Amino acid sequence: MLSTQLIYGIAGIVLFVLSLRxxxxxxxxxxxxLAINVAGAGLFLTLLSVAFKGLEQPADPIPQALVLTGxxxxxxxxxxxxxxxxxxxxxxxxxx
Amino acid sequence: xxxxxxxxxxxxxxxxxxxxxxxxxxxxxxxFAVSITLISSLIVLSTxxxxxxxxxxxxxxxxxxxxxxxxxxxxxxxxxxxxxxxTAISIYATAYFHxxxxxxxxxxxxxxxxxxxxxxxxxxDLFNLYVGLELLGLTAVALTAIDGKPEAIRAAIRYLVxxxxxxxxxxxxxxxxxxxxxxxxxxxxxxxxxxxxxSGLIVTFITIGLIIxxxxxxxxxxxxxxxxxxxxxVSAALSALVIKVAFYLIIRLWLELFSDFNxxxxxxxxxxxxxxxxxxGGWNALHxxxxxxxxxxxxxxQIGFLFMALGMILLLPDGEVRNTLIGGTVILAxxxxxxxxxxxxxxxxxxxxxxxxxxxxxxGTAQRLPITTFTLTLAGVALIGLPPSGxxxxxxxxxxxxxxxxxxxxxxxxxxxxxxxxxYIFRLLGHAFGRIERxxxxxxxxxxxxxxxxxxxxxxxxxxxxxxxxxxxxxNASGVYx
Numbered sequence: 001m002l003s004t005q006l007i008y009g010i011a012g013i014v015l016f017v018l019s020l021r022x023x024x025x026x027x028x029x030x031x032x033x034l035a036i037n038v039a040g041a042g043l044f045l046t047l048l049s050v051a052f053k054g055l056e057q058p059a060d061p062i063p064q065a066l067v068l069t070g071x072x073x074x075x076x077x078x079x080x081x082x083x084x085x086x087x088x089x090x091x092x093x094x095x096x
Numbered sequence: 097x098x099x100x101x102x103x104x105x106x107x108x109x110x111x112x113x114x115x116x117x118x119x120x121x122x123x124x125x126x127x128f129a130v131s132i133t134l135i136s137s138l139i140v141l142s143t144x145x146x147x148x149x150x151x152x153x154x155x156x157x158x159x160x161x162x163x164x165x166x167x168x169x170x171x172x173x174x175x176x177x178x179x180x181x182x183t184a185i186s187i188y189a190t191a192y193f194h195x196x197x198x199x200x201x202x203x204x205x206x207x208x209x210x211x212x213x214x215x216x217x218x219x220x221d222l223f224n225l226y227v228g229l230e231l232l233g234l235t236a237v238a239l240t241a242i243d244g245k246p247e248a249i250r251a252a253i254r255y256l257v258x259x260x261x262x263x264x265x266x267x268x269x270x271x272x273x274x275x276x277x278x279x280x281x282x283x284x285x286x287x288x289x290x291x292x293x294x295s296g297l298i299v300t301f302i303t304i305g306l307i308i309x310x311x312x313x314x315x316x317x318x319x320x321x322x323x324x325x326x327x328x329x330v331s332a333a334l335s336a337l338v339i340k341v342a343f344y345l346i347i348r349l350w351l352e353l354f355s356d357f358n359x360x361x362x363x364x365x366x367x368x369x370x371x372x373x374x375x376x377g378g379w380n381a382l383h384x385x386x387x388x389x390x391x392x393x394x395x396x397x398q399i400g401f402l403f404m405a406l407g408m409i410l411l412l413p414d415g416e417v418r419n420t421l422i423g424g425t426v427i428l429a430x431x432x433x434x435x436x437x438x439x440x441x442x443x444x445x446x447x448x449x450x451x452x453x454x455x456x457x458x459x460g461t462a463q464r465l466p467i468t469t470f471t472l473t474l475a476g477v478a479l480i481g482l483p484p485s486g487x488x489x490x491x492x493x494x495x496x497x498x499x500x501x502x503x504x505x506x507x508x509x510x511x512x513x514x515x516x517x518x519x520y521i522f523r524l525l526g527h528a529f530g531r532i533e534r535x536x537x538x539x540x541x542x543x544x545x546x547x548x549x550x551x552x553x554x555x556x557x558x559x560x561x562x563x564x565x566x567x568x569x570x571x572n573a574s575g576v577y578x
Contacts (some may be wrong), residue, residue, distance in 0.1 A: 047275075080237060
């Protein structure tokens with residue numbers, strides 16, 4: 001099912017481009033963090049679609065390992081971002 | 097003795113985890129780990145000098161499965177530079193923090209940062225580079241925010257967002273590489289890589305990602321805030337090492353993996369961005385009100401010099417002149433590492449001693465902190481590129497290659513850039529040497545002042561007199577990842 005693979009791949013790229021646009025156009029910190037997360041998800045989707053080798057063969061394990069690592073990294077980066085945002089909000093209540 | 101390669105990142109990694117578990121012993125553990133990295137980096141360097149560049153497959157797995165590491169002359173020099181600066185910073189840090197909580201967070205994060213730096217210098221596949229960059233970025237951001245002041249946190253947040261965008265671009269490049277070539281091993285890719293639109297996209301993504309990380313103009317905007325608001329002991333590592341590792345990756349990838357994409361346009365692009373960075377950074381450093389801000393803007397200008405040199409390297413044909421310039425660029429980068437860490441550490445001493453780092457109110461520093469003022473002067477000499485500093489040699493080779501190519505505009509910009517750095521350094525020293533009536537001591541805080549002084553001495557004297565062997569070490573750097 002090549003076409004399914006293509007749809008996933010293109011959807012990933014579209015997600016990546018759209019969320020990068022948001023990340024650059026907004027000043028809101030939370031929006032930026034979310035946009036970067038969605039952009040990451042788009043990349044992961046594209047990478048996973050590359051791993052697909054047809055229904056008969058098992059999928060290529062390397063992209064899956066990469067995506068797994070990428071998710072862990074994105075998770076920790078988001079946690080750090082939120083912790084910093086929270087700290088800033090506590091120290092200067094008028095901002096967020 | 098190739099196993100010592102493992103300890104370069106294993107020792108700081110273990111120290112980081114252990115110092116979370118045993119916060120009271122953190123200082124001892126981390127100093128021990130730093131000395132291990134120093135010894136291993138020296139062993140690695142001597143191995144490279146004796147038997148040339150080598151590959152190392154982690155825990156003996158076959159190629160393709162193993163995490164592969166690669167060291168040549170260039171990376172061995174970078175490892176030694178990093179280890180020496182890290183040792184000085186660590187000794188300084190034992191006296192720097194007066195807040196127990198900050199100290200508790202500092203050591204694990206700093207060790208993790210050191211681990212990421214060493215991984216980036218020796219990783220031989222793109223995915224480990226990505227993981228290393230993320231680890232580096234996250235720990236650097238956390239360290240920036242460590243003192244909890246609102247300006248520092250705001251700077252850290254901006255640093256984080258920009259850094260994440262950079263890693264995202266890098267990751268996109270890595271994903272494209274895998275879809276196109278089915279491997280992430282740099283040596284394997286360089287055998288297959290072809291010049292086409294798709295690979296062009298890869299090169300663009302990876303280069304943009306790294307340019308953001310190394311704060312090349314016009315991607316420099318996040319740097320002054322982050323480096324000026326972080327504690328001095330952190331800024332020293334950020335400016336001297338974190339920025340440098342991204343530049344190292346760019347020079348490594350462009351000289352080896354991407355060399356087929358090299359053309360006149362690319363080399364002029366790098367040189368032009370470098371030239372703009374030199375002017376912009378120098379001008380702002382001259383007008384900076386605070387010492388640490390001055391140091392941060394000066395970093396932008398220095399990165400400009402490195403990129404101008406990179407552009408010239410890419411422009412030159414293979415041969416003697418080009419190899420000399422590569423050596424000159426490396427010595428420029430190493431000198432900047434030593435000088436800038438010394439400058440930031442000295443700035444930290446002044447800030448703690450005077451309670452501020454406003455340049456206009458630094459009168460009497462030379463009397464109160466004579467050693468630190470001496471450090472500032474030596475670091476300044478190296479940043480301007482006066483003889484006998486290592487930077488003098490680097491700039492000398494840069495200028496001679498520019499003159500040989502007849503690029504007179506670049507000559508003018510290099511000279512203006514050097515004049516600007518002379519101006520901001522002398523403006524700083526002019527204030528520091530202002531006289532006041534005060535009793536004086538030679539050495540106020542030995543554990544902080546001596547490491548800073550040694551770094552500055554290395555930048556100004558040692559590197560100049562030991563420069564000759566550098567080229568022979570770099571000759572081991574030939575070849576595309578083995």
